[in-house]
Amino acid sequence: MKFKTLPPEDIYSELNTSKSGLSPDEVEKRLTEYGLNQIEEVKQKPLILKFVANLYQLLALLLWGASALAFISGTPQLGFAIIAVIIINAIFSFWQEFEAEKAVAALKKILPSTAKVIRQGKEMEVLASQLVPGDILILEEGNNISADARLVEAYQMKVDNSTLTGESKPVRKIADPEENDDESIVSTFNLVLAGTNVSSGSGKAVIFATGINTEFNKIASLTQKVKEEPSPLQNQLARLTQLIAIIAISMGVVLFFLNIYVVKLSLSIAFLFAIGLTVANVPEGLLPTVTLALAASVKKMVGKNALIKRLSSVETLGSTNIICTDKTGTLTKNQMTVRKIWIPYDVIDVTGAGYNPEGDFLQDEGPVCHKDVLELKLLMRSATFANDAKLVSPSKPGENWKIYGDPTEASLLVAARKNGFDWESELKKNPRISELPFDSKRKSMSSIHNVDNKKVAYIKGAPKKIIRLCNEISVEGAPIIFSDEAKEQVINEHDKLAASGLRILGMAYKNLPSDFDDYNPDSVEKDMIFLGMMAMQDPPRPEVLPAVADCHKAGIRIIMITGDYGLTARSIAHEVGIVDNKTCRIVKGKELTTMSDEELKEILKSNEDIIFARAVPEHKMRIASVLEDMDEIVAMTGDGVNDAPALRKADIGVAMGITGTDVAKEASDMVLTDDNFATIVSAIKEGRTIYENIRKFITYIFAHETAEIIPFILLVIFKIPLPITVMQILAIDLGTDTLPALALGMGPSESDVMDRPPRPRNERLLNFGVIWRGYIFLGLIEAALVMSGYFWVLFSGGWTLGQSLPFTDPLYLEATTMVFVGIVTSQIGNLLGCQTTRTSTFKVGVFKNKWIIRGILFEVAVMLSIVYIPYLQGIFGTTTLGIYQWLYVISFIPIMFFAEELRKYIVRRMNK
Incomplete structure (x- = not known):
């Protein structure tokens, strides 16, 4: 970029402006040419459209069709119930995939709303959005910078670039031209960029980029344009709903034509039964349960940081x-601590950890003090004089020491205090005259002090850089020639320290002439005397x-x-x-x-x-x-x-x-x-657990799906009265089964969850194991149990095969209630058994998951309400049951539970 290599006086002509700034007409002209100075927002899909899209997914379309058929066939209550299911699922689906676009809002907060500029020779405050290339920014301490600009004046100016670089230490800025064009725009010392902040000093700068052309906007634009990909779970749920939709439509169509041409039912009744089978195939409670289980995991993870x-x-x-x-x-820990000090040619160990200045400097022969070793005293000076951090003692008993500034610099202050080096008193006696702040190009910082009426420069920085600046090394209190062999030896010592995980800073000093006043890096940072290195570690x-x-x-x-x-x-x-x-x-x-x-x-x-x-x-x-x-x-x-x-x-x-x-x-x-990294691993464990738990409650839900589908098949084969109504199916899917399924979703991790390899991205949520366990094994057992109860009630009431029963017949109501209650009680046994996939439930504890108890109490309460409350009896087509009927369906609980325990036992034996 040519702006950074030009001298300040040439910047004005390059940007067609002057020291007095732009005229209003020129500002308007440039606003038209360059646009407003604001972040470019990539157009996002409106939230209302995102929600509406969930109303027309494949599964939703299937249910819309079922709802329409329900209205056509004269059962509006069923139609409204199905519409409610569609809306509930859409809400939960929208909640699951919705992520508010807050990143852009956060970016906007960084940029100021106003800026101070010079226009037509006058200082004025304008809207930051109205800034244009060629405007002259007036920068003062505390200002957030509104646009990318080239400094033309800078007075002790430091800028916080952390929003762009992540580095918390302010960077010194000057108006001098850059020698080469290789430095990145963020690292260039004569440029200030939108989104950064003036931490100290003041200056003036000519804007060369606004709006979409700033470095800040490039980050904002890239952040917005990254396409939000569906998660593996969302992909698997999409595939699952597609499969269910295909099965439901196919079975509904087949049943409709069989009822018309084989069973000889009327068109309206055939429609109603087809709707019933379609609804029976759709696990209406699946998506809400998945969403609630995920939300519960999110809440659990908050407690784990x-x-x-x-x-x-x-x-x-x-x-x-x-x-x-x-x-x-x-x-x-992000608590930098000095561990070792190298001075020619000895190593000193430093004890203690953290920012509390408690510890010792030790060598083989015992403690070492800076008062006894000149190199160590000079090293302490260099480390603390060329330093902008602060170490603050506790204000109350029990508090820890606090640091302000760069943690690496603060660790040097802590080490100095451990050795009794009072840098604050030293600084009063030897005040700072000038400084050369750290920058990423030099990788060093120098501080010039008046020491006993003499000027001395102290430097600290990257050791290999410091070594190159030195032609002498201090050994036993006297400078000697720093030969290439000696430099190589010091570099080897540096590499040994680095290989042991230590971050290292080198220190040197230089006596300056009393009349010296050329305080720039080229003049100060050369022909120095090497003092040693301080090695620190941020402990794991x-x-x-x-x-x-x-x-x-x-x-x-x-x-x-x-x-x-x-x-x-x-x-x-x-x-x-x-x-x-x-x-x-x-x-x-x-x-x-x-x-x-x-x-x-x-x-x-x-x-x-x-x-x-x-x-x-x-x-x-x-x-x-x-x-x-x-x-x-x-x-x-x-x-x-x-x-x-x-x-x-x-x-x-x-x-x-x-x-x-x-x-x-x-x-x-x-x-x-x-x-903390360990928190990521805890979250991964929770993620694996929730996936396994989702599979568990899918198995649990699919078991009753089979028990709801089989009655429609038997209706066609044996021409029996429909054993379960659509409203009863919805009562199970969206009522009795929701909290128990959620209880499975909130279950604890199995012991081997972190002993397995990560599952592939494309692994199916609904694999053969889930289908076999849920639909076939548990589902067929549950269907057999509830149909046995259905036929027992009918035959006990004098019904004969082939006899039709009105929907309001007491015997029919009793039989369908038996099926409804039988599915609920079977699901209690299923719930207890599905808590583990391979391990026996007895081993982990049948009621270890407290939500299981709550789930059982919930489904029993809903079931009893539907069976015994007259108003609900009318809606769901139920009636009261006798004591023997209750005892019969209650026996389904242990049958389902021990059937699943037997399956797990066989699996464990086969895998030995």
Whole structure:
């Protein structure tokens, strides 16, 4: 970009403006040319259309047809009941897939509503949306920056770029031209960008990009344009409903024609029975139960420090086979602590952890004090003088020490206080004259002080950079020549420390002439005297190691993507069990940038452990895209604004609740309120559990589907009165069975849930095992039981085969009530047995899940209300039953339960 290489005076002419700013006419002209200075919003589908779409899905269309036929056949109450089912399902479906588009709103909050500019020589405040290229921004401390601009004046100015980079440390900005055009636009020291904030100082800048042309808008646009893909569960439910719809329509049509031509029923009655079979085939309570079960899991996860924003994400977590994780704060405590100090040519161990300054400096011969070692004293000065952090003592007993500023710099202050180095007094005696703030290009910070009426520059930064700036090294209190061999030796010491997982800073100093006043990096940062290195560690969280072990056991691959030095990242990854040091491959950010997608894909396909080091957020987006192309299910962590596209792209975007920006949180599917990797693993376990539980309650629901379908088949074969009414079917599907099914959905994890590999993305929710267990095995037993009760009542009342009964006949009402009650009691036994898939229910505890008891009480209460309340008897076509009839149907409970226990016993024996 040419703007950053031009001197300030040339910027005005390049942008066709002047120091006095633009005229109103020119502003209007440029507004027409460039548009308003605001985030471009990608057009989203209106919420009302999203809801309406759920009213016309395949299953809904089937029920609309059934409702219409019900009105045509003269049963409006049935028609209204089916419409209610459609609306209920649409509401739950909409709730499940709805995710408010809050990311754009969060992005908008970052940009200010007004800005101060110079126009026609006058300072004025204007709407930020009215800014145009060529406007001159007046920047002051605390201002949020409205557009991308080139600085032409800067006075002690620092800008917080964390919204774009995730780096919390403010960056020094100057108006001087950049020497080369290679630096990224975010890293360039003479540019200020929309969405960032002036943390100190002041300046003026000429705008060169507004609205859709800003770097900030590129992130916003990319975040919005990432297509929201259906979750694996949504895909499976869509397939399931399609299959059910096809079966229901086919069976309904076949039954209709059989009733017309074989049973010789009237057209209206044939229609009614066809509707009944269609409704019997449709598990109306499935979608509400799935949604409520997911919502219950979301609530459960809140107590485990995970805020799930999208219901279907709970289940998607269970499919996750790759976790792409940051290092700092996620795998580690985010409490930087100095562990070792290297001074020529000794190593000092530093004890203590965290930000409380309690610990010692130790060598083999005992404690070491800065007062006795000149290099250590100078090292302490360099570490604390070239430092902008603050360490604050507790204000109340029991409180911890607090830090403000960069955690790495704060750790240096903590180490100094441990050794009794009072930097505050030292700074009063040796005040700062000037500073050269840290920037990403130099990777260092210098501070110039008046020491005993002499000017001394102290520097700290990346050790290899500092070493290159030095021509001498301080040994035993005296500077000596820093030869190439000596430099190589120090670099080897650096690499040893880095390989043990330590982050390292080098320190040096330089005596300046008394009349020196050229405070720029080229003049100050050269010919320095090397002092040593301080090595610190952000200790791993203790709970991460077992969480990583659980991932390996569960077949989940972990890929670390970090901005840290490769050897440091590898050491931490090895310490927590993510990688094997001997086989780990480190891919650097620069290498990744030049790599093709095919090359990246080959690396990701390999079985070797991988760490992406010195990576930037843009790399995350690319890695997520390539993994998606490989059909992997990916969880991706992030915390910055420019992490948002990657969080949206990943199957599960995981934002940090403590360190994350609002934009990252809104773009994510899950927010970790404790920023802890172990929480992701807990969420995956919950995701696997909910998927298994969904299968359990599908099995439970499908068992009664068979018991509801069989009566319609027997109607055709034996020409018997219809054993169950459509209203009774709806009472079971949307009444008695909902809370028990939900109880299964809220069941605890089975012991081996994290011992299995991740299931494939395309694995069917309704597989043969579910069909066999629900529809066939349990369903046929349940159908046989309830039909035995039906025929017992009819034959006991004097009915003969082939005899028709009016719908209002007391004997018919008693027989259909027997079927209705028989299905409900059978489902109680089914509920108890379906709590596990293979393990005996007795082993885990029949009533360990307290929701099972509530579910049983609920369905019994609904059943008794329908059977005994006269008003409900009229709606559902029921009547009271005698004591022997009740005893008969109650016996269905143990029969269903022990039938399922027998099946599980046989499965366990076969799998031994």
